[in-house]
Amino acid sequence: MSDVSLTVNGKRVSGSAEDRTLLVHFLREHLGLTGTHVGCDTSQCGACVVHVDGRAVKSCTMLAVQASGSTIVTIEGLANGADLHPVQAAFKEHHGLQCGFCTPGMIMTATDMIARHPQGLDEATVRAELDGNICRCTGYHNIVKAILAASQAMAKGSKGKAKQAA
Amino acid sequence: MYSVNYHRAASVADAAKLLKGGDAKLLSGGMTLIPAMKTRLASPSDLVDVSRLKELQGVKVSGKTVTIGAATTHYDVSTDEKLKKACPALAHMASLIGDPAVRYKGTIGGSIANNDPAADYPAALLALGATIVTNKREIVADKFFKGLFETALKEGEIITAITFIAPAKAAYQKFRNPASRYAIVGVFVTKGKDGVRAAVTGAGDDGVFRSKEIEAALAKKFDASSLDGLKVSADGLMSDIHASAEYRANLIAVMARRAVAAANA
Known part of the structure; x- marks a missing residue:
């Protein structure tokens, strides 16, 4: 188990996760941000793309602990209140x-x-x-x-x- | 994925220490290793993450000498302005790897350490006559790539950089698998002060190789027409669901002609 600290959509969050936990599962299951999807789970389809430190990457192909310390933006973080991005x-x-x-x-x-x-x-x-x-x-x-x-x-x-x- | 212990190395020396415990593997971009772990084709006990090490980052160009840190991503190689001037063929090659999200994470050191028989960088480094720098020694590309997923790297050895002299002319042409974006055949040609070198990826039964036939034909004149009528033997080439050995042999000649034309353009 490792501590994972992230800034997600402007909020600081932290939690404990097994080292093998994928970033996408940490976002969905630990943080309840289910807008990021798991499609193929083999790095091909891109349904899981989030921004990590400003770069669009596949969150099914990155461990949550690898991302610890990073700033993440998910689909939930794009809109400004009721105004769509x-x-x-x-x-x-x-x-x-x-x-x-x-x-x-x-x-x-x-x-x-x-x-x-x-x-x-x-x-x-x-x-x-x-x-x-x-x-x-x-x-x-x-x-x-x-x-x-x-x-x-x-x-x-x-x-x-x-x-x-x- | 099986259970694993993650470590973030503080330096290359720290990574070397961390690698000593159990069945540890280096983690860089993770674009091959993590999918392999997910499918349980790889099951390291420990991962030693070197992707954030500043000492392994970046492209340096000094005169004709190019040095690329091992943890430099494909995106950073493909967009580096100094490299685009010194060796545009390599920046172009990096822009053809995988997809944009993969290029943001995957690294040059990770790619060559894995030495996938259809990866792009092994062909580039072999054709550029590059030197692979590790925490222990320097290895010339001709002695580095040893076969399918095999390299000259010893247990616990860490690639720190790749260095080469930019050739006068170079180009890479790739016939890519539309699903995986790996090369079905890729040919990297260079013309430098030591002559012509041509390396082929995606095709060899034993991984990346230099084509003596292409190099000999181009030694006379570095022009696509020198390869007209060139017959490449299918012996020792891969056959799989994507292409037969004979088809790959033909593609090698086609990609080589296109690469030379691009290098001269």
């Missing part, structure tokens, strides 16, 4: 989901992807960047649309803020 809003607007199982991982991957491409995204880049996220319902078409729209909305938003600041 722009990526969440775009998935809703463009119907980027059907059953919704892959959606938390898709959105966590998308926010990381948009952050790494401040110059903007094109369709080919979005599709290539979604390599590690599998959706069995949508054919990806509306997911790609949603991510492109969110990328544009967030670029406009940040320009707007820059103007306000100036």
Whole structure:
């Protein structure tokens, strides 16, 4: 057993877990954050993607104790109260989901992807960047649309803020 | 996963000490080891985490000499601006590993210590004539990769860095398995001051290897046309559900031509 201390969605949390406990199970079972899903459990599908120290990683392929000391953001940490995060809003607007199982991982991957491409995204880049996220319902078409729209909305938003600041 | 004891090493020296107890294994990005433990293909008693050690991080470029810390992630290699200038082929190769989430965690040291027969880095390091630096010695790539999942590393030895002289020309081309993103065939070619080197991953029955046929053909002229009509033997190549040995032999010639064309572009 080891002590695991994390900052999850802005809150400091700690608990005791077996060393073999995966981060995704710690989030779901110890912290009750069941928005992060376990899909394939073999590092392929990306339903378990969360941000660890600002990087989108697969929480089914990391031990909770490995993450101890890190800052984690899960799907529950994106919205600002009742206001959806722009990526969440775009998935809703463009119907980027059907059953919704892959959606938390898709959105966590998308926010990381948009952050790494401040110059903007094109369709080919979005599709290539979604390599590690599998959706069995949508054919990806509306997911790609949603991510492109969110990328544009967030670029406009940040320009707007820059103007306000100036 | 079987029960395991996790240790976070404070230094390479500390990691070496921690490795002595039981059946301990080093943990870096964990992108292969943790899945192997989950399926019980690996069952170490202890894990010694070296992924956070600052002394194992980062890319340094000094003139033509490139040194990459063993715990540098594929993402950090693929996006390093100094490396993109000194040896863009290696940065490009790192960008083709796995998927973005895997590249954020997986490390160069972990990849070569595992020496998966379909991994990308072994081909790159062999073609670059790289030197693998450990806490005990330096090993040239030609003597490091020993076969399927086998390396020259001794019990308790820890890779600390990889170093090489950036060649004048280099490129990597990979025909990837669309599900696993591992190479069905990958060919890394370099043209440096010591001549041409071509290394093949994904295809050999005994893991990564240098192709003497390709190197000989390119020694005359480093041009894709030098490989026209090149027949690669299927002897010693892998056959599996993804591709037959004959198919892989053909792919080696195709990937080699594409790699040389990319290196000259």
